[in-house]
Amino acid sequence: xxxxxxxxxxxxxxxxxxxxxxxxxxxxxxxxxxxxxxxxxxxxxxxxxxxxxxxxxxxxxxxxxxxxxxxxxxxxxxxxxxxxxxxxxxxxxxxxxxxxxxxxxxxxxxxxxxxxxxxxxxxxxxxxxxxxxxxxxxxxxxxxxxxxxxxxxxxxxxxxxxxxxxxxxxxxxxxxxxxxxxxxxxxxxxxxxxxxxxxxxxxxxxxxxxxxxxxxxxxxxxxxxxxxxxxxxxxxxxxxxxxxxxxxxxxxxxxxxxxxxxxxxxxxxxxxxxxxxxxxxxxxxxxxxxxxxxxxxxxxxxxxxxxxxxxxxxxxxxxxxxxxxxxxxxxxxxx
Amino acid sequence: xxxxxxxxxxxxxxxxxxxxxxxxxxxxxxxxxxxxxxxxxxxxxxxxxxxxxxxxxxxxxxxxxxxxxxxxxxxxxxxxxxxxxxxxxxxxxxxxxxxxxxxxxxxxxxxxxxxxxxxxxxxxxxxxxxxxxxxxxxxxxxxxxxxxxxxxxxxxxxxxxxxxxxxxxxxxxxxxxxxxxxxxxxxxxxxxxxxxxxxxxxxxxxxxxxxxxxxxxxxxxxxxxxxxxxxxxxxxxxxxxxxxxxxxxxxxxxxxxxxxxxxxxxxxxxxxxxxxxxxxxxxxxxxxxxxxxxxxxxxxxxxxxxxxxxxxxxxxxxxxxxxxxxxxxxxxxxx
Numbered sequence: 001x002x003x004x005x006x007x008x009x010x011x012x013x014x015x016x017x018x019x020x021x022x023x024x025x026x027x028x029x030x031x032x033x034x035x036x037x038x039x040x041x042x043x044x045x046x047x048x049x050x051x052x053x054x055x056x057x058x059x060x061x062x063x064x065x066x067x068x069x070x071x072x073x074x075x076x077x078x079x080x081x082x083x084x085x086x087x088x089x090x091x092x093x094x095x096x097x098x099x100x101x102x103x104x105x106x107x108x109x110x111x112x113x114x115x116x117x118x119x120x121x122x123x124x125x126x127x128x129x130x131x132x133x134x135x136x137x138x139x140x141x142x143x144x145x146x147x148x149x150x151x152x153x154x155x156x157x158x159x160x161x162x163x164x165x166x167x168x169x170x171x172x173x174x175x176x177x178x179x180x181x182x183x184x185x186x187x188x189x190x191x192x193x194x195x196x197x198x199x200x201x202x203x204x205x206x207x208x209x210x211x212x213x214x215x216x217x218x219x220x221x222x223x224x225x226x227x228x229x230x231x232x233x234x235x236x237x238x239x240x241x242x243x244x245x246x247x248x249x250x251x252x253x254x255x256x257x258x259x260x261x262x263x264x265x266x267x268x269x270x271x272x273x274x275x276x277x278x279x280x281x282x283x284x285x286x287x288x289x290x291x292x293x294x295x296x297x298x299x300x301x302x303x304x305x306x307x308x309x310x311x312x313x314x315x316x317x318x319x320x321x322x323x324x325x326x327x328x329x330x331x332x333x334x335x
Numbered sequence: 336x337x338x339x340x341x342x343x344x345x346x347x348x349x350x351x352x353x354x355x356x357x358x359x360x361x362x363x364x365x366x367x368x369x370x371x372x373x374x375x376x377x378x379x380x381x382x383x384x385x386x387x388x389x390x391x392x393x394x395x396x397x398x399x400x401x402x403x404x405x406x407x408x409x410x411x412x413x414x415x416x417x418x419x420x421x422x423x424x425x426x427x428x429x430x431x432x433x434x435x436x437x438x439x440x441x442x443x444x445x446x447x448x449x450x451x452x453x454x455x456x457x458x459x460x461x462x463x464x465x466x467x468x469x470x471x472x473x474x475x476x477x478x479x480x481x482x483x484x485x486x487x488x489x490x491x492x493x494x495x496x497x498x499x500x501x502x503x504x505x506x507x508x509x510x511x512x513x514x515x516x517x518x519x520x521x522x523x524x525x526x527x528x529x530x531x532x533x534x535x536x537x538x539x540x541x542x543x544x545x546x547x548x549x550x551x552x553x554x555x556x557x558x559x560x561x562x563x564x565x566x567x568x569x570x571x572x573x574x575x576x577x578x579x580x581x582x583x584x585x586x587x588x589x590x591x592x593x594x595x596x597x598x599x600x601x602x603x604x605x606x607x608x609x610x611x612x613x614x615x616x617x618x619x620x621x622x623x624x625x626x627x628x629x630x631x632x633x634x635x636x637x638x639x640x641x642x643x644x645x646x647x648x649x650x651x652x653x654x655x656x657x658x659x660x661x662x663x664x665x666x667x668x669x670x
Contacts, residue, residue, distance in 0.1 A: 076366075
């Protein structure tokens, strides 16, 4: 397949209706009618770094890359309810001879985009030594006061997380063959693999949390041990968490045991759950629980895992860890 | 240097003032106050595909990648006159151990950004097997009717180009060692290398051309033999060009001769000049020449190189070529 044929096929996959789109794929740039404020995030996934193309179907790789980017918008509380709320741009790097992989990848991303009402309206295709998928996603806000940042946590507030932790890392351990699937119920093993392979960006939950009054929020891409420390430093506060309070996903205990690790530590350091971690005053506690309960899906539960304290230097401490827990080195960072 | 230290250093390089920036580097997403319509383009450059890191300084690689992305906005006629007019987002993939390269690359991009009043307000850093630089650039328009597309060329119009062609390809031939610098005056060789290494996005010229009434426009990234065919197909017209009328950059004749190629063909097929190619009715001819003459720089000259004709199938023909000229296969395409 020639490059121009490939682009023609790509375009046919990316015909999302978008009431805000004035000029889409095929020109020097896309033109989108905006609202007051653009909220933009970039997220890149590279074969051998963020996934292995031998482990995941190309459709899944496309899903996963777009989900990772959309998760950043979820963590801001961006609205993604109707067509036109969020646009995505794809920079795709394909190794020689992988046109079919590229088409399937785009089809997988387009399927997730359709499900969330997101439109992929532009991009760029290049040769690359490794499969590289970079999504720029843009949401809109009429009032930046509606968005939540990482730096708003204040002493006296509580720290909450959505859903359950460690599933994506446990799924990765299965994909990598570090733990045999036979260590688990087959359905559970499948669910953990799915959590690694096809994360769900929590856009509705993020929006509900902002409305319910969270003061700071981010998505858990590196693991709460790393991400909560980031939130603490951004806010200039100390965050104290209880390992024993972390909500563990089903099957994480078994995978951690098979690896000889403590389950809560494994979950705290496991990346790519894409759950939301947030802070809020105690007075907002019930409103937050009610708001999340009204959201669909497994992440609708909130668990209160710690507290915000004044303190210098800012950072994270696990109160019930025998020693200071060292976060896993993250291999991906926004800046 | 740890990844977090690298990010901290990157942030310190990217402190552009931007009156429209509400939330910049360091959160899940950047927040920018918009105007009516967002004009967005993505452009990726990969080591070994679009440049060779052994040939170019890291600063130059950063400059070149941002310039390539901004050239797409120039081809739309986007305004880039004041701080806040254009924002850029950088997805940077760094091989292990190349933190210093990454910092220099970002410094080079930041210098070009400062010169054009562009702000780099967000991005993403990952590991990658090859140095990979992807810029998403966003300009704004109050009226999409002010922007020019690729599909507006109509029979009876003229085809023009800015500046002179073939310089970037000639510079690349020098970098690649296909032609010795001794084949040229040393200053000329240096100028050709500079045209390959550090292209200038023609934002002022693009805006002036739109105001003067061009009907279709794109930037010459693959070479006019390929790009004018793209414009013709997008507009559903035939474009006929005269090889003998193409404006050749100084030194291109010597480089082409050293390669045993016809100079005009070499210039027509040489990519990455980032000059602008446009169509306009004959009545706009003088206004366009005057508008470009009022722009600074070597690209301020316009050369009329051909005509737009009705015809099916749409495409490009060189009237004075003995055979149909085949464009070089482009290795990069927007979609």
